Amino acid sequence: xxxxxxxxxxxxxxxxxxxxxxxxxxxxxxxxxxxxxxxxxxxxxxxxxxxxxxxxxxxxxxxxxxxxxxxxxxxxxxxxxxxxxxxxxxxxxxxxxxxxxxxxxxxxxxxxxxxxxxxxxxxxxxxxxxxxxxxxxxxxxxxxxxxxxxxxxxxxxxxxxxxxxxxxxxxxxxxxxxxxxxxxxxxxxxxxxxxxxxxxxxxxxxxxxxxxxxxxxxxxxxxxxxxxxxxxxxxxxxxxxxxxxxxxxxxxxxxxxxxxxxxxxxxxxxxxxxxxxxxxxxxxxxxxxxxxxxxxxxxxxxxxxxxxxxxxxxxxxxxxxxxxxxxxxxxxxxxxxxxxxxxxxxxxxxxxxxxxxxxxxxxxxxxxxxxxxxxxxxxxxxxxxxxxxxxxxxxxxxxxxxxxxxxxxxxxxxxxxxxxxxxxxxxxxxxxxxxxxxxxxxxxxxxxxxxxxxxxxxxxxxxxxxxxxxxxxxxxxxxxxxxxxx
Amino acid sequence: xxxxxxxxxxxxxxxxxxxxxxxxxxxxxxxxxxxxxxxxxxxxxxxxxxxxxxxxxxxxxxxxxxxxxxxxxxxxxxxxxxxxxxxxxxxxxxxxxxxxxxxxxxxxxxxxxxxxxxxxxxxxxxxxxxxxxxxxxxxxxxxxxxxxxxxxxxxxxxxxxxxxxxxxxxxxxxxxxxxxxxxxxxxxxxxxxxxxxxxxxxxxxxxxxxxxxxxxxxxxxxxxxxxxxxxxxxxxxxxxxxxxxxxxxxxxxxxxxxxxxxxxxxxxxxxxxxxxxxxxxxxxxxxxxxxxxxxxxxxxxxxxxxxxxxxxxxxxxxxxxxxxxxxxxxxxxxxxxxxxxxxxxxxxxxxxxxxxxxxxxxxxxxxxxxxxxxxxxxxxxxxxxxxxxxxxxxxxxxxxxxxxxxxxxxxxxxxxxxxxxxxxxxxxxxxxxxxxxxxxxxxxxxxxxxx
Numbered sequence: 001x002x003x004x005x006x007x008x009x010x011x012x013x014x015x016x017x018x019x020x021x022x023x024x025x026x027x028x029x030x031x032x033x034x035x036x037x038x039x040x041x042x043x044x045x046x047x048x049x050x051x052x053x054x055x056x057x058x059x060x061x062x063x064x065x066x067x068x069x070x071x072x073x074x075x076x077x078x079x080x081x082x083x084x085x086x087x088x089x090x091x092x093x094x095x096x097x098x099x100x101x102x103x104x105x106x107x108x109x110x111x112x113x114x115x116x117x118x119x120x121x122x123x124x125x126x127x128x129x130x131x132x133x134x135x136x137x138x139x140x141x142x143x144x145x146x147x148x149x150x151x152x153x154x155x156x157x158x159x160x161x162x163x164x165x166x167x168x169x170x171x172x173x174x175x176x177x178x179x180x181x182x183x184x185x186x187x188x189x190x191x192x193x194x195x196x197x198x199x200x201x202x203x204x205x206x207x208x209x210x211x212x213x214x215x216x217x218x219x220x221x222x223x224x225x226x227x228x229x230x231x232x233x234x235x236x237x238x239x240x241x242x243x244x245x246x247x248x249x250x251x252x253x254x255x256x257x258x259x260x261x262x263x264x265x266x267x268x269x270x271x272x273x274x275x276x277x278x279x280x281x282x283x284x285x286x287x288x289x290x291x292x293x294x295x296x297x298x299x300x301x302x303x304x305x306x307x308x309x310x311x312x313x314x315x316x317x318x319x320x321x322x323x324x325x326x327x328x329x330x331x332x333x334x335x336x337x338x339x340x341x342x343x344x345x346x347x348x349x350x351x352x353x354x355x356x357x358x359x360x361x362x363x364x365x366x367x368x369x370x371x372x373x374x375x376x377x378x379x380x381x382x383x384x385x386x387x388x389x390x391x392x393x394x395x396x397x398x399x400x401x402x403x404x405x406x407x408x409x410x411x412x413x414x415x416x417x418x419x420x421x422x423x424x425x426x427x428x429x430x431x432x433x434x435x436x437x438x439x440x441x442x443x444x445x446x447x448x449x450x451x452x453x454x455x456x457x458x459x460x461x462x463x464x465x466x467x468x469x470x471x472x473x474x475x476x477x478x479x480x481x482x483x484x485x486x
Numbered sequence: 487x488x489x490x491x492x493x494x495x496x497x498x499x500x501x502x503x504x505x506x507x508x509x510x511x512x513x514x515x516x517x518x519x520x521x522x523x524x525x526x527x528x529x530x531x532x533x534x535x536x537x538x539x540x541x542x543x544x545x546x547x548x549x550x551x552x553x554x555x556x557x558x559x560x561x562x563x564x565x566x567x568x569x570x571x572x573x574x575x576x577x578x579x580x581x582x583x584x585x586x587x588x589x590x591x592x593x594x595x596x597x598x599x600x601x602x603x604x605x606x607x608x609x610x611x612x613x614x615x616x617x618x619x620x621x622x623x624x625x626x627x628x629x630x631x632x633x634x635x636x637x638x639x640x641x642x643x644x645x646x647x648x649x650x651x652x653x654x655x656x657x658x659x660x661x662x663x664x665x666x667x668x669x670x671x672x673x674x675x676x677x678x679x680x681x682x683x684x685x686x687x688x689x690x691x692x693x694x695x696x697x698x699x700x701x702x703x704x705x706x707x708x709x710x711x712x713x714x715x716x717x718x719x720x721x722x723x724x725x726x727x728x729x730x731x732x733x734x735x736x737x738x739x740x741x742x743x744x745x746x747x748x749x750x751x752x753x754x755x756x757x758x759x760x761x762x763x764x765x766x767x768x769x770x771x772x773x774x775x776x777x778x779x780x781x782x783x784x785x786x787x788x789x790x791x792x793x794x795x796x797x798x799x800x801x802x803x804x805x806x807x808x809x810x811x812x813x814x815x816x817x818x819x820x821x822x823x824x825x826x827x828x829x830x831x832x833x834x835x836x837x838x839x840x841x842x843x844x845x846x847x848x849x850x851x852x853x854x855x856x857x858x859x860x861x862x863x864x865x866x867x868x869x870x871x872x873x874x875x876x877x878x879x880x881x882x883x884x885x886x887x888x889x890x891x892x893x894x895x896x897x898x899x900x901x902x903x904x905x906x907x908x909x910x911x912x913x914x915x916x917x918x919x920x921x922x923x924x925x926x927x928x929x930x931x932x933x934x935x936x937x
Contacts, residue, residue, distance in 0.1 A: 004790040005592075008600050008828045018829040019567050021837050025922040026848035031840070032869040035704050035733045041607025042731075042832040050569050050829050054597070058576040061593030065577030071586070078489050079581050082533050087756075088571075091544025096557045097758030098899055099548070100886060106546030107757045120526055132619035132759070133814035135801070143662050172801035172811035176630075178663030181806040219515035250513055255520040266814065273583040274818030275594040276778065277617065278760030281814075294659070319659035323560065323622045323652040324758025336540055340487040342530030347522070351509045352490045358512060359500045375504075375512055401589055410586070412802070429491040430500060456786075461589040464786040471783035471795040475772065477613050479603035 005056050009481035012043035018050050060462045061275070062406055068432050070360075072379045072409035072421025073167065073215055075245045075267035077353075080340070083270070083333040092332050097324035101310050108309030111325055112298040114335045115282075118263055121346070122241075123254025124284030128293040128314075129326040134242055135169040136321060137262025137281030138209070142177035143318040144260060144285065144292040145207050145236045151316065154234065157206035161230075163192045165216060165413040167242060170209045179206055186415055190216045190372030192226055201229050207236035212253070213246050213377035215413040215421065217357060227257035236260065236289075244268040245425070246354055246377035249347025259286045265327075269334035280330035291316040296325060352426035353378040356433060360424055363437040367444045371416050379423035381416050384408075386447035391454050393418040396443050398465065399457035403439040487533050550896045553924040556849075558873050558915025559700070559899035560621070560650050560747060561755045564728065564838065565918055567829045570752040570822050580818055584778070588793045589785075595792035598817065599780040601824040608730045608827070609744040610737020611766035616778040616794075617820040618763025618812065621747025622653040625694070625724055626660035627765060627776045627810055628743040632692035632720040633666050634774050634809065640691035640719065641666040646682055648699035649724060651904040657694075666691065679706050686717045696724040697736065701913060702846075702873025703865060704733075711740025727751055727764060727823075728842060729871050731835030743767040752826030753819050762819035773799060776810030778817075838918050842872035845925065846916035850874045852929045853914070858936055864908070873915045875901065875908070879936045882912040893931040 045053070063069070069076035087093065095104050115127040131137035142160070149157045160179045162170045164186055171181035182200060187193045192210070208230045213219045220226065227237050239253045239261030245268045247253075253261045265271045266279035273279070285293060296311035311325065341349065354377050361370055361380045368382040384393025397407030397420070409421040424433060447454050458464060492500075497509070506512060513521060531539060552563035574580060578593060585591035598616045605614035618624040629643050643661070645654055647670050658668055671681050686693055693714040697705045711721045722743045723736035728750045736744045748762030749755065767775060773796065781795035801808040830838065850870075854861040858879030862870065878885055882900035889897040898912035905911075916925065 005596060007596070007603070008824075009603065016831070017833055018569070018831055019834050021565070021834065021841065021918060024841055024844045026844055026925070029844055029847035029851075031732070031843065032704070035869065037730075037732065037734050037738070040731045040735075040832055040835055042604060042827055042830070042835055044831045044833070045828055047567075047569060047829065050825065051572065053828070054569075054573040054825060055576070057593035057597050058573070058578040059593065060590075060596070061576075061578040061582055062587075062590035063578045063581030065581045069583075071583060074583055076581075076583060080487075080489060082537065084575070084580075086537065086540045086544075088754075089541060089544040091541075091547045091549045093754040093756050094549045094552065094563070095547050095757045096555065096561055096563070096755045096896065098557055098559055098561070099896060100883075100890065103548035103890060103896070104757065106543045109546065110543055117527055123523070132623065132816075133812070135811040135813045136619065136623075139811060143659065146662065167813075168801035168803070168805045168808065169811050169813050171806035172804070172808040175806045175808070176660075176663050176811050219513075221515055224517060247516075249525055250522060251516045251520050252523050255523065256517070272580045272818070273814075274580050274816075275582045275591075275598075275821065276584040276817030277815040278619070278817075278819055279814040280760075318662065320652060320655045321623075321659055322620060322656065322759065323650075327619075327759035328757040329754075329760050332540075336536060338527065339531050339539070340533070340536055343525035343527045345488050345530050346525070346527070348488060348490055351512070352492060354512045355492075355497070355500055355504075355509055358504045362504050375506075375514065397587070398589070401587065406590065407587055427489045427491065430496040458589050462592050463589055463789055463791040466588050466785050466791045466793045467783045468793050468795065471781035471793045472798075474781075474783075475769075475795070476782040477599075477602055477772070477779055477795075478606045479600060 007479045007481065008043045008045060008053065009479045011045055011049055011053060014044055016044040016046050018045050018047040067404055067406065068428060068436055069406040070408050070422045070424050071406060072423040073242055075423060075425055077270055077425035078427035079270055079272040080337065083336045086336050087329050087332045105309055107328065108298050110335050111331055112300055112309050114331050115298060117338055118282055119284055121248055122261055122284040123252030125287040126290035126293055127282055127284045128295060128297050129282045129331060130294040130321050131262060131281035131283060132322050132327050133277060133279040134262055134264045134281045135173055137283045138169055138173035139176055140283050140294045140321045141238050141260040141262060142173055142179060144289050146177055147292045147316065147318050148236065148289055149206055156204050159205050161197065161200055161208040164415050165214050166209060166211055167215065167240060170240060189221065190218045191221050194222045194225055197226050197229050201233035203234060205233055205235040207238055209238040209240060211240040211243055213243050216372050216381050217376040217379035218372060218374065219377055223256055242267060243378065246350055248350045249343060250350050254286060260289055265330050265334040270337045271330045271333040278327055278330065280327040292318055294318050294321045349426045356424040356426060356428060360422055360433055364440055367441050379421060381413065381419050381421045383416065383418050384420035385418035386444055389447040389451045391447035391451050393420050395454045395457065399443045399454045400439060401458035402460045405436055405439060550894065552919040553921050554894055555896040556898050556914045556916065556928060557896050559913055562750050562915060562917055563755065563919050564750050566752050569829045570825045573825045574818060574822055579821060585794055588791065592791060595780050597821050597824050599782065599792050601820045602780060604824065604827045605764055605766050608727060608735065609766045610735035611744055612769040613772050614766040615775050616780055617816040618765050618777055619816055620759060620761040620763045621745060622656040624745035624763030624765040625653050626657045628722045628745045629657050629692060630660065631743060631771060631774045632722065633664060635720060635771065636691045640689050642689045642691060643668050644682060644685045644690055644693045645670050646695045647671045648701060649694060649696040650700050653724065679708055679710060683713050686714050688717060690717055690719040692720045692722050694722040698726055698729055698871040701875050702870040703868045707739045728839055732839035748819065748823045751823035753822050760816055760819055762816050762823055774809055777812045777815050841918035845920055846872045846874060849914065849916045849925045853932060856933050856936065872917060873913055876912050876914055878910045878912060881910055885935050888935040889931055895928055895931055
């Protein structure tokens with residue numbers, strides 16, 4: 001288990017094959033000699049080699065199915081298995097995006113209903129399913145804000161306000177959309193500093209990006225005033241839906257005055273994170289931005305035997321941000337998830353996500369200081385360093401690995417030094433939370449009794465701490481094993 | 487069905503520990519006038535009912551036997567070996583997230599490192615990212631890379647009209663936030679090399695072609711790379727990864743960046759996504775690449791291991807100055823592609839490419855014999871890989887409807903919408919999954935519907 005696993009190139013033996021294809025059943029045509037290559041450089045493995053290789057690799061990977069994964073702001077909840085089965089139904093997975101619409105009414109109906117449900121959940125006038133991920137949705141949302149101002153001839157609006165607690169994707173998306181990010185401080189209760197918003201509001205403001213609850217896991221106490229200030233000066237309000245799992249059925253961002261928000265189907269609506277993706281980041285908008293949505297979106301027209309569905313481009317659309325309708329396979333899973341829960345079930349999820357996070361906070365706060373302490377939403381941030389021992393938040397995280405837990409998010413948000421951001425989600429039961437609390441407290445004790453052990457962690461994982469400096473300096477980004485030629 | 491595991495007793499104990507009476511009390515910070523809205527959603531379904539309903543929904547689509555589908559245009563029906571879904575179904579992989587804790591993510595990191603390795607060799611490039619959303623966004627990021635490489639001093643991007651129309655639309659959207667603009671060659675359906683060259687100037691950040699192009703044909707590359715390099719721009723090539731099993735990689739003809747959609751590599755069409763954005767480049771651009779890169783290193787005991795590297799390019803470190811905003815990518819699809827490529831191997835991928843070539847040429851020859859049909863009228867002598875253009879004796883939509891209704895065949899892509907001069911033309915794709923029998927059936931059906 002602890003020895004390095006050979007790469008597919010090291011396992012390659014000239015002449016092996018993993019699959020058998022039928023011989024050509026048509027008369028041969030001469031291949032174009034000018035376009036040919038000698039060797040495509042792929043390895044050669046038997047099918048059993050392939051299966052053992054990837055099985056061995058899977059055993060060196062930790063997912064929600066392996067254990068508790070309280071990675072803050074990522075909503076690592078249970079991924080229902082039935083959704084995987086459903087997404088693989090041939091009627092969904094083997095349909096081609098360019099098939100005539102009359103042959104894919106099931107897919108279009110599903111997408112249309114999901115647009116409607118997401119609009120209902122978020123309190124918005126319209127939804128586009130185009131964006132492939134949260135950051136992609138941010139980019140689309142900001143382009144809509146830009147198009148809105150430009151259409152009104154309001155060309156001075158170049159600034160976007162972003163709280164210092166925001167995800168890094170917010171300022172990065174802002175730059176990509178051609179705006180300038182202006183950082184806002186947080187106040188002593190962890191809210192956006194209202195006075196700073198007031199000062200920043202003028203006729204060069206394009207809008208504000210707000211994550212609510214914010215990355216401290218706190219519901220913005222002055223959200224109404226912030227929205228009002230931004231709207232009063234002609235700006236628009238963007239909502240980062242990354243933390244939506246706290247508020248489904250609790251509060252609708254549209255009702256709070258948000259103009260545009262992305263949903264993360266891979267967080268709130270349980271589509272799997274896939275080792276980093278694929279996700280899906282639909283955008284919902286208020287009435288004044290509806291015509292600017294990226295497209296195509298799905299529209300329904302009444303017909304004698306029920307509605308007919310078709311793809312359509314919103315009239316002032318910013319255009320496509322992805323080919324076809326978006327990450328449809330994720331829509332199927334999210335649709336199934338919403339259908340399993342109904343409105344009361346979705347609200348219960350948010351309530352229990354918040355219950356679990358508050359329970360962990362009160363259990364841990366005497367050992368790990370919570371800098372902005374009040375009732376939190378689905379996550380909270382504590383200080384991970386153990387004073388007087390030299391043990392840092394990163395060390396605590398690494399030691400958690402030895403206890404069989406995935407660590408929380410480290411060193412984020414940036415406004416809390418030595419931050420550990422903990423998001424348990426609603427699908428974890430009390431015994432798991434208690435075991436996590438016990439592990440955290442045991443590590444805090446070890447930090448005093450045997451700090452070297454904590455700083456040397458992890459020891460029970462397939463590898464120990466890795467040399468990231470060497471990786472960045474030497475940049476070995478692909479296997480250099482020579483493979484035998486034919 | 488709810489996945490909340492709490493018992494009534496656990497809930498009570500937890501609320502007591504927090505010091506609130508009811509779960510609703512946790513939401514006092516939410517303005518009362520908007521708190522607890524009534525959501526109008528359909529009632530919850532238990533798992534058996536859910537499965538029944540979803541099966542009925544799926545059955546409303548016409549999902550044809552892939553042998554009887556001739557639709558491609560960027561998304562293809564290819565053989566998917568059983569190993570791919572076996573590996574993708576491992577919960578350790580698909581329920582994990584980005585590898586922020588490398589000690590417990592070595593499996594995915596090594597798989598992505600091997601993916602990068604195989605993509606480098608396949609494309610003839612020196613570095614490949616751990617995935618982008620899809621081929622179109624990978625191409626858009628390649629354009630942004632070229633604009634950055636010119637330090638924002640160049641504002642023109644020359645794109646061949648024979649690049650996938652939806653990819654061009656995505657690039658156009660991505661450029662809305664910049665002062666750069668796209669210049670597309672004449673929409674005559676072919677990328678005339680001389681014409682593309684004439685568009686390149688000192689303001690050109692990149693020249694972008696697709697090869698084989700949207701119509702399935704190889705471009706006459708000649709000295710295109712030299713031409714754009716002389717002008718100081720980058721040469722970006724969009725390609726079909728299946729073709730690279732047998733045919734020349736873009737690295738051989740001077741590409742600086744290669745973008746492609748990897749859906750063909752073991753990923754189902756899934757009505758358009760999720761797919762895989764393949765992104766590869768020369769090492770010179772490694773610090774401008776968007777998205778995750780996996781690098782090899784050693785652990786505290788000197789054992790080989792893998793980490794995400796060059797994070798200083800990325801949004802969580804650089805924020806407003808990051809090379810891209812990408813965070814979530816398409817890692818599981820990259821894993822699918824890796825398993826596909828490892829299973830197919832050198833010979834298997836070559837065989838797939840050759841079968842696509844042979845079968846599409848058989849289909850083209852047979853359709854070409856039909857009265858009123860013509861093959862690749864826009865460029866009859868240019869070689870093609872697995873797709874070709876057919877001039878039809880009637881509107882494409884009409885023919886497709888009859889193919890579907892009368893013969894159970896999904897016909898080709900109607901080119902008239904995107905290329906007005908190709909009204910009554912369709913793009914037909916033939917892969918290793920189309921049997922001779924199914925091709926003969928298509929030919930027979932075309933003869934009948936045209937009569």
